[in-house]
Amino acid sequence: MKRLGSTARSWRYVLLAFMLAPLLLALALDRAHARDSAAFDYGLVPRQIADGVYVLEGRKEDFSTANGGDIANTGFIVGTAGVIVIDTGSSRRYGEQMRVAIARITPLPVVLTINTHHHPDHFLGNQAFPPDTLAALPATIAGIEAEGGAFNDNLYRLVGDWMRDTEVVVPRRRLAAGRQLVAGRDIELLALGGHTAADLVVIDHVSGTVFAADLVFNGRAPTTPHADIPRWMEAIAQLERLPARRWVPGHGAVHEDTEPLRQTRAYLDWLSRTLQAAAESGLDMAEAMTLPVAAEFRTLALVEHEYRRSVVHLFPAAERAALGSR
Numbered sequence: 425m426k427r428l429g430s431t432a433r434s435w436r437y438v439l440l441a442f443m444l445a446p447l448l449l450a451l452a453l454d455r456a457h458a459r460d461s462a463a464f465d466y467g468l469v470p471r472q473i474a475d476g477v478y479v480l481e482g483r484k485e486d487f488s489t490a491n492g493g494d495i496a497n498t499g500f501i502v503g504t505a506g507v508i509v510i511d512t513g514s515s516r517r518y519g520e521q522m523r524v525a526i527a528r529i530t531p532l533p534v535v536l537t538i539n540t541h542h543h544p545d546h547f548l549g550n551q552a553f554p555p556d557t558l559a560a561l562p563a564t565i566a567g568i569e570a571e572g573g574a575f576n577d578n579l580y581r582l583v584g585d586w587m588r589d590t591e592v593v594v595p596r597r598r599l600a601a602g603r604q605l606v607a608g609r610d611i612e613l614l615a616l617g618g619h620t621a622a623d624l625v626v627i628d629h630v631s632g633t634v635f636a637a638d639l640v641f642n643g644r645a646p647t648t649p650h651a652d653i654p655r656w657m658e659a660i661a662q663l664e665r666l667p668a669r670r671w672v673p674g675h676g677a678v679h680e681d682t683e684p685l686r687q688t689r690a691y692l693d694w695l696s697r698t699l700q701a702a703a704e705s706g707l708d709m710a711e712a713m714t715l716p717v718a719a720e721f722r723t724l725a726l727v728e729h730e731y732r733r734s735v736v737h738l739f740p741a742a743e744r745a746a747l748g749s750r
């Protein structure tokens with residue numbers, strides 16, 4: 425009797441579980457949905473840094489499922505006749521949320537959407553912007569065409585569902601250096617390079633704001649997958665001569681003086697001298713990776729990680745140069 429009684433009780437539990445299952449499933453789905461819409465919210469809040477000039481500051485982190493790829497600075501300038509957008513972020517969702525954030529500030533249309541260079545955290549939000557406004561330097565367009573698909577696939581792996589429905593949209597408007605009125609705003613474009621083959625700097629002359637793209641990092645170690653260090657350092661030297669009132673780096677905080685430029689240049693200088701010395705003394709790549717980061721750069725976010733990546737990017741050329749000089 426005892427055994428029969430316990431079997432009957434077990435069956436009652438099974439029956440109860442069956443009856444409750446649809447209700448529990450519905451509750452779970454509801455909660456998952458609520459969590460999703462909160463989880464895929466970048467929380468973009470543009471910060472006004474000058475009259476009509478806004479920045480959306482990314483985190484000083486590497487790509488992750490926690491940050492959804494919100495690791496670079498984007499910005500926009502509101503003219504009298506429209507909005508100039510500088511970089512579109514890392515995903516379709518980012519671009520869409522950036523547009524909503526812009527629309528909260530001005531009803532004016534976006535008339536120019538610039539991709540400063542071809543790295544994925546700067547252009548994969550393009551889908552959210554009018555296609556005829558998308559513009560970049562010719563070498564950036566070529567870079568997006570050649571590598572955009574692989575970057576997009578890689579970000580799906582690194583940040584997951586934040587990337588849902590993100591596709592590469594290649595800008596068709598080819599930009600050139602020069603100063604002109606854009607949307608009623610006195611804007612100058614500088615066509616530089618060194619971080620990548622083409623890095624576009626945007627100067628807003630009225631406010632003295634320079635969007636320096638990834639030629640300048642602030643408080644975060646520079647990334648070097650497409651770097652030409654001597655050219656990059658030359659570009660920074662050129663930027664240092666500008667009569668700017670504030671600097672928007674590609675990564676890290678907006679700054680009023682040239683300290684982030686000095687910092688980026690000093691790091692690049694140390695990096696290239698370190699790798700050159702390592703190659704000349706016959707170290708191999710694994711040994712070069714174990715070299716300590718100089719004390720003055722240890723406070724830079726991600727510096728150990730970026731140093732090791734830079735060894736992979738730059739050490740083979742340093743080795744070739746060392747062999748050539750023997």
Ligand SMILES: [Zn+2]
Nearest residue numbers: 541543619638
């Ligand atoms: Zn970059």
